[in-house]
Every structure is written in C-alpha cells, then in structure tokens.
Amino acid sequence: MKLPIFLDNHSTTPMDPRVLETMLPYFVEKFGNAASRNHAFGWAAEEAVDQARKQIAKLIKADSKEIVFTSGATESDNLAIKGVLEMYKEKGDHIITSSTEHRAVLDTVKSLEGKGKATATYLSVDKFGMVNPEDVRKAITEKTILISIMLANNEIGTINPVKEIGKIAKEKGILFHCDATQGVGKIPVDVQDMGIDLMSFTAHKMYGPKGVGALYVRKKNPRVRIASQMDGGGHERGMRSGTLPVPLIVGFGKACELCEQEMAQDTARLIAMRDRLEASIMKALEESYLNGHPTNRLPGNLNISFAYVEGESLLMGMKDIALSSGSACTSATLEPSYVLRALGVGTELAHSSIRFGLGRFNTDDEIDYTIKKVIEIVTKLREMSPLYEMAQEGVDLKSVQWAAH
C-alpha cells in the first residue's frame, strides 16, 4: 500500500490509465483541429470527437448531437443557466433551485439576480439533503422558466428525486437543468427517463482528464435553445465557440465508456468498502453522526461529523490520507459548510465533519488503514478537547453561555 491515500474522489479522480492510453495519439500524431474540414488531419480529429460524443451520449441515454463540449461542469452550469435566461427572457425570469446546489449553480443564479436579470427561489432540503418535488411544484410561478436541481450532492452524496422533478417540469412546460457532475458515471443516468432538458457533467470526476466537460442540451420534446456565452467560430452548433480540445474529449469519451461497462462492479465494490468504513468507524466512536441520506446516496460517499473535535485538526492528524472537511477552517469563507447547515446540522457539528470520497482505485488495505487512523486521531483529539471533557462531566454544552469572538 502506498501513502498518501487518496480518499477525496468527489474533488477529482485519478485518471484511469486506459483513458490516458486512448488520449496519447491525439497530442503529437493526430493533432488536427476538428473544425478543419478540408484535410486528413482535421478529418481524423473530427472522427475521434464524433466517436467520443457517441460514447458520452450512450452513458446518459442521449443523442450524440445533444452533447455540447465545455471546459468543465462550472462552465456547463453557467452556460445552461445564463443561456436559458437570456434565450427565454420574454417568457419570464424566475429560476427554482435549491440551497445545497454547488456554488457553480448558486453563484451563477445569484449573479443574475444581482444584475436584475433573474428572480430566484432557493428550495430548502430535508434533513437528509433531499429536495421535495412537491416543493418544486409549489414554487412554480407564471414567470418560472428554469428549474435547476442537482442529481447528487458533492458533500453528502444524497441523490435527489430527479425523475419526479423532471415529471413536474414537463407537466408545467418548464425547462429542467440538472447539475449531474457527481452522479454521471457513478449511478445510472437516463435523460429521457428523468425528463432532463439540460445536464452538466465533467470528465475529471469519472476518471477522465481535467479541463473538459459537457452540457447535454435536449434536441427534441422540447428543442431547447440557449444563448451562447462565448462568441467566436460557432463551434458546437453555435452554442459554445472555441477549438475543441480533441485529446481531452477522446479521454472523456473513453472514461464514459469505461464507467458504463464497469458501473455495476465498481458500485458493488465501492458500496462494500464504504459500508465497512462507515460501520467500523461508527461502532468504535460514539457520537459520530452520518450526514446525508443513509441509503439513497452515491456509492463512494461517506460524510461523518465527529462531535467534540474540529475538522481541520482531524485532517491534520491524518496527513497521509487525502480527505475533505466541512470545517470553516478549511474553506476560504471561514464559514462552515452551507450544505450541512441546510440539512439542519448544528454549526459545531458542521465544523466537525469529514467527507470520505471513495473511488475506483481505492483498495481494502487503504480502507483498513483509514479506519485505524480515524479511530486513533478522533480518540486522541477528544482527549485534547475541553468540550469532550465537559460532556463526560455531564455538562450540557448547549446550556453554556459561550463567549463568541
């Protein structure tokens, strides 16, 4: 077993060596511009892009003509939301989204609101982090032109009832955008069945390269139109100008193909490892709380709050395991995770949260090591914690008047 261990697969994933192998010829040998229509270099590139488009479309049950390449999921979210708002502004300006969306969606909506270009409703979620489809229905007004709800949450892994939301959107004739960055490649996604009109996802979360993503844009029933946010050569049917990064796209396609072929076995392995990690930690450490949905969540996700210890110190104590925390100290904003807060997790427990993100290349040995380390460090830091000491003495921490600073 090699250290450090990578257990932060929600942030990014290592590239599958098979993906790299597929990409390599497209750097030096087959370097053509896919938009060059008049020579063999261009044709080879175009063919490779077409092939990748098919592989990607197949994974999400779309048509290859419905795939628009972008630089990643953030750009896809921006393009979908701003593109729809601009294109359909005559119809209305109201967006329905949820409070636990990724910042790429939330900040895009907020920016539009700030400029007076949109009004928005931010739906709250239940204690597991799930959006209630009926809340979506209730939030719809005459001015609503877009519903943007994520497939699976990046912190807690909770999977939303996207199909039900899609049904409501169809019924009301409102476009439905889904940020599926964490879900595509991990769980089955079917844009037809789920009634999704626009969908953002990216290669580097599914063992593909960084720097390439896609926006699925529905072509039929209804034909979705978006205003381009990047002017230029009119690539991607005018929706996103810019020379296509052929090697990255080839890698994206291969990554999708592998995810499709290996999803069942990957999922079974990940769930077994994740459940073992979860059970072993919870059994050994009292007052550990699972954040997110107990069953309806991504196979590789585990988010736990360890009462009385602070997240950043936990990460520091496990330097040879790459993890992430909802603690304020690990964020740029100095606020603890807004996702956990939206679930109703207390601020102090949000500070104490650790996100484990398991992926295709993690092994049982790594999980064993992690279990041992987590128990060790949490126990050590609790010994060091005045809060734990007080709790042991029977002090109700909520009754204490803290001197906030």
Added chain:
Amino acid sequence: MAYSDKVIDHFTHPRNMGSFPKADPDVGTGMVGAPECGDVMKLQIKVQNDTIVDAKFKTFGCGSAIASSSLATEWLKGKTIDEAQKIKNTDIVQELNLPPVKIHCSVLAEDAIKAALADYKEKNRVATETDVASPVADEAAIASTV
C-alpha cells in the same frame, strides 16, 4: 495549507495537555471561544507564591489553535502573574509562524491566558469567603466571564 514545522510539532506532541481540578484554590482556569466558531480553548495555571508552577490546556480547534495553546502553557510555566500578563498574541504568531488566517488562534490563546489569570485572582479573593461553586455552574460562569 502548509503548516510551519513548529505548529506540526506542537500538534503532534502537545505540551502540557490535560486538566487540573478546577476547584483547587491554586488553579486559575480560562475558557474562551465557542463551539459554533470552531474553537474553544481551556487554559489552566497552577500558582504558588505568585509564580506559575504548572500549566495545562485542552483545545477544540484547528491545528494552529492547538499549537497556540500548547505553546502558551510552555511559556507560562515559571513566569510570575505579572510576567504572564505581558504575553502577547503577536509573540505567538511570530514563534509559530502563523499565516494571517490563523492569527485569531493566537488571539484566542492570549485571551485564554488573560482569562486564567483573572480567574485565579478572582478566586483567591473570593474562595476564602465562599464555597467553590459546583462544576456545572462554575463551567458556565467561566465561559461567560471572558
């Protein structure tokens, strides 16, 4: 986030981690911070003849908060009450090489020192007259006085 070697050393090998009995008249206890803010420091001093003969800490917080309080206990030992009063958060920042986002950890440590000293002084005025309060009430009282 890169930690200085000294922060890592204090975090990995905390000095003087633990607790004294709060009711001990020679002990001054300072508790500052709040769980919602992500850091709570408890600092205790044991005083004999106006000199701090021992110090202990317990901290809920990030690595820099733990290191700041660990360092504070090291510095407190052997100092008189007046000398201890002069420890500044900037000294801690310098010694631990704390980045700007972690300066509040050092401020908290200075506050904890001040609170422990104040508690000791208060106690040695009051303890002779009244009984020491129950641990629960005592805990609350300490936290709310700082």
